Amino acid sequence: MATILIIDDNETIRVGLAQIIKKMDHTPLTAASGYEGLELARTREVDFVITDLKMDGLDGVAVLRGVQELEPDLPTMLITAYGSVETAVEAMKLGAFDFLTKPFSPEVVQLKVARALELGAARRARQKLESTCEYLQQQQVLRHGGYDKIVGTSDAMQAIYRIIDKVAKTDATVAITGESGTGKELVARALHNASNRSQGPFIAVNCGALAETLLESELFGHERGAFTGAVRRKLGRFELADGGSLFLDEVGDIPASLQVKLLRVLQERVFERVGGERSVKVDVRIIAATNRSLTDEVEAGRFRDDLYYRLMMIPITLPPLRERPEDIPLLVEHFIAKHAPLTNPNVKGLRDEALGRLMAYHWPGNVRELENAVAQALVFSESDHIEVTALPTVIRGEPDGDQLSVPKGKMALPEILDELERQLILKAFKRAKGVKTETARLLGIKTSALYYKLDKYSIS
Ligand SMILES: Nc1ncnc2c1ncn2[C@@H]1O[C@H](COP(=O)(O)OP(=O)(O)OP(=O)(O)O)[C@@H](O)[C@H]1O
Ligand SMILES: [Mg+2]
Structure with missing residues (x-):
């Protein structure tokens, strides 16, 4: 339901228009003069303004100017008496969306109102889109304002820089592996920024964060009516990334059914939107990342090996800190x-x-x-x-407070120290996930010494 402002000094026309609008299930708002009308336009949420041309005081053209200034995207329509078409044309040059000549039939008014509301909705949608884009750009600036550079001069990182330099300018698919927090996304962005596509979009999808059907429509988009709630066509991330790079994060989590579809895009750069027949072609560079071992996933039969080889054209493994x-x-x-x-x-x-x-x-x-x-x-x-x-x-690295408090029991100091040692070894053992060399390293002792102590405290 929309609100439509009617400005006319003639009461019969005001009432007549208001009735037509009510019949359309919209809300009319009436004003008997240009001043009154502009005041309403200023203070109320209005979707469409209909104003008479010839009025004492502020005339229709002045109202148009006023509305334009208040809200440039608000559609307006001018009512003219038969014969003053020139003025109407003038008004449209001023930005009126339409005009209505007297006398008019309810059908004509209905048609014009419906059209104007459609236009208004389209303008709003465009506005929203523009601001969303703006917001996203700002976010990128905020997130990466000077802090998107990869820091580190170790040999391991220098080897990574060399690979980035070599492959950034190619369109080859890159797969980045490494433990959580090693900088996979950072490297993916660096690859994009150093590529010939840096002016294009960098679009990310976290394949592990969405349920299967949702992920499919996020990746490939959907057509209107593809499923309940799909009221209009939606472009997927592959289309949004056209001309740029698509970052498939947690690619190891892609369910089997989607792996087939992904393989086809990797091979042919073609896919169909969910619920659609028409093939969509995209020009996208794929950068994938995972903190799981994809080889393990392939061995376990959860990841297609043909997809694995496609993705692993250029593997980059980030070293743990x-x-x-x-x-x-x-x-x-x-x-x-x-x-x-x-x-x-x-x-x-x-x-x-x-x-x-x-x-x-x-x-x-x-x-x-x-x-x-x-x-x-x-x-x-x-x-x-x-x-x-x-x-x-x-x-x-300080031991927990409770371990250091004076024990209430009758333990002597050597026993307390043994107990403390046992607890620390257990902790390190757990942290090292049972790997003995790592446990020894964490404790700063030789592996042989660790074996002796494990035996002493019967830890296995
Ligand atoms: N070499 C680096 N230099 C500067 N900042 C880094 C570096 N590596 C990682 N970071 C920062 O550490 C944080 C984590 O990095 P990122 O998100 O890229 O990790 P990730 O490997 O994708 O982790 P996850 O597997 O958990 O998603 C980010 O804030 C990133 O900017
Ligand atoms: Mg990440």
């Missing part, structure tokens, strides 16, 4: 520069001892965990250099 601790100082500096302005602008760096703890930690959550740790430390830091005390407890 614990294998390149030499990158930690630069990363910390980078994250302080990124977060300090918002959380704690006084902080300029961190103390050597704090850096030492960061270097010694094993970072199961990789760079993301380091970034979070720095962000958290910034909040707690009381001086211009982050101290150990500001670091998250797991990283500080």
Whole structure:
């Protein structure tokens, strides 16, 4: 239901138009003069303005100007007496959407109202689209304003840069693997930015986050009526990414039924929207990422091997942070520069001892965990250099408070120490997922010493 403003100094016409509009199930709003009309247009939500041309005081042309100024997208229609067509043409040049000559039939009015409302809706939709695009662009600027660069000078990272340089300008499919938080999305964006498609869109899909049917329509779009709720055609991410890059995140989670469809797009760059017959062709570069081992998925029969080979044209494996601790100082500096302005602008760096703890930690959550740790430390830091005390407890590496409290039982010190040792070994063992060499490394002892202790405490 729409609201339509009728401005006319002739009461018969006002009432007549209002009746037609009510019959159409819309709400009429009437004004007997140009001034009154403009006031209503200013204070009420109006979808369409119909105004008489010849009125005392503010005439129709002045009303048009006023409305234009208030809301350029609001459709307007001018009522003219037979014979003043020239003025009407003039008015349309001024931006009136339509005009109505007196006398008029209800049918004509209905038609014109319906058309104007359609136009208004289309203008609103366009507006929304434009602002959505604008918003997305802003987001990219915000998210990547200077902080989209990959930090790290370790040999492992330099090898990654060399691959990016080599393959960015090709259209080859790239598959990025690596533990969670190692920077897969960052590398995907870097590939796009260094490619010939950098002016095109970078569109991401998280294949693990959506149910099968939803994922299919997100990827390939759907036609109007494809399923209940599909009231109009929707373009999928493949189409949105046309001319740019599509980032298929968590590609290992794609269900079997969609793997076939994806394989076809990879081979032919052609697909059909859900519920559609017509083939859609796209020019898209695929960058995939996963933190699962795709080879395991193939072996387990959950991932098609033909799709695997297509995706793995160029594999990039990001090293976990614990294998390149030499990158930690630069990363910390980078994250302080990124977060300090918002959380704690006084902080300029961190103390050597704090850096030492960061270097010694094993970072199961990789760079993301380091970034979070720095962000958290910034909040707690009381001086211009982050101290150990500001670091998250797991990283500080202090044993839990309860282990250090004086035991109430009758245990002697050696027993207490043994118990403490046993608990620490268990913890490290768990953290290392039962890998003995890793457990020993975490505890800072030789593997042989660990075997002795595992035996001593009957841990297996
Ligand atoms: N080498 C790096 N230099 C700078 N920032 C990095 C680096 N690696 C990762 N980051 C930052 O760490 C965070 C996590 O990175 P990203 O989202 O790319 O990880 P991911 O591998 O996609 O993780 P997940 O598998 O959990 O999705 C991001 O904020 C990213 O900017
Ligand atoms: Mg990611």
